[in-house]
Amino acid sequence: MSNGLGDGATVQSVDRALTILKLLARDGELGVSELAATLGVHRSTAFRLVATLESHDLVEQDTDRGRYRLGVGVVRLAGATSARLDLVRESRAVTPALARAVGETVNVAVLAGREALYVDQVAGPSALQLHHWVGQRIPLHATSNGKALLAHAPAALREEVIAAGLPVLATRTVTDPGRLRAELAEVRRRGYATAVDELEDGLSAVAAPVLGADGSVVASLSASGPSFRMPETAIAAVAEQVMAAAQEVSARMGWFGPARR
Known part of the structure; x- marks a missing residue:
């Protein structure tokens, strides 16, 4: 068990590193000696931080x-945040x-490691007791959004998810690796993913991928509701509406090619 001393030193180092980033953002360029003087630390400490x-x-x-x-890492971080904000803004128009x-x-x-991270939600008129999904991370193998994202993820990630295990979450959760691989191939062929009684019993959902300007899948868009209002016989019709909406969001994100199907 930690005695707290190391934790305190770590927090102090993080604080100093963040201060360095703020100083460079303000001043443009600084040398190690200038950073050390501003931080009130020895030059060797400042050098280790910038290294x-x-x-x-x-x-x-x-x-x-x-x-x-x-450095460019800051640009990448800012770009990822900007892209997510753009996604929410553009999807809200649809x-x-x-x-x-x-x-x-x-x-x-959106894809977040080996999970799906929900970034926006809009309730339909039939939703009575709304479960708030925004900010939650959901297993990829048991949701329509997750399967839409996983189907278009690199093959290595798909195998990583399978190797990590496919836990049972509801009556019809797909837990067989071969069946999941086949279903993901079908998602890529037809352009949408489904999940019926897989995350929760009595919950049905259908999702389609959203493409970015370069044609890569940047998100998934889904419609979900209780199975008695969205039976399997109605899913194909809902899927057409979901795919059309996903294609519209893709166009707003800069993609003007065909839908991913």
């Missing part, structure tokens, strides 16, 4: 002058109409 930041591409060194500036059309809850999710 760690440099190893993560958060800062880079001007080889001619030996001064440091913000999802309320879909929720009204199908009468059910519409969710938007």
Whole structure:
């Protein structure tokens, strides 16, 4: 068990590293001696901090002058945040109409490691007791959003998810690796994923991928509701509406090619 001393030193180092990033954002370029003086630490401590930041591409060194500036890693982090904000904004121009059309809850999710992260939700007129999904992480193998994302993820990630185990969450959760692989291939062929009694008994959902400007899958869009209102016989019709909405969001995200199906 930690005695707390190491934890305190770690927190202090994180605080100093973040301060370095703020200083570089403000001043553009700074040398190690300037950073050490501002932080009130020894030069060797400042050097270790910037070296760690440099190893993560958060800062880079001007080889001619030996001064440091913000690196491309900061741009990547900012770009990821911006892309997610863009996704929510652009999808909101489409999802309320879909929720009204199908009468059910519409969710938007992104891939987050080996899970699906829900980033937006719009309730349809039939939703009475709404479960708030935004901010929640859901297993990829047991949800329509998860399967839509996993079907278009790199094969290595699909196998990683399978190797980690496919736990039973409801009556019809897919737990057989071969069956899941076959279903993901079918998702890629037909353009949408389904989940009926797989995350929760009595819950049905259908999802389609959302594409970014380069044609890669950046998110999934789903409609879900109780199985008595969305029986399996109705899923194909709902899927057409979901795919059309996903294609519209894709266009708003900069993709003008065919739908991914």
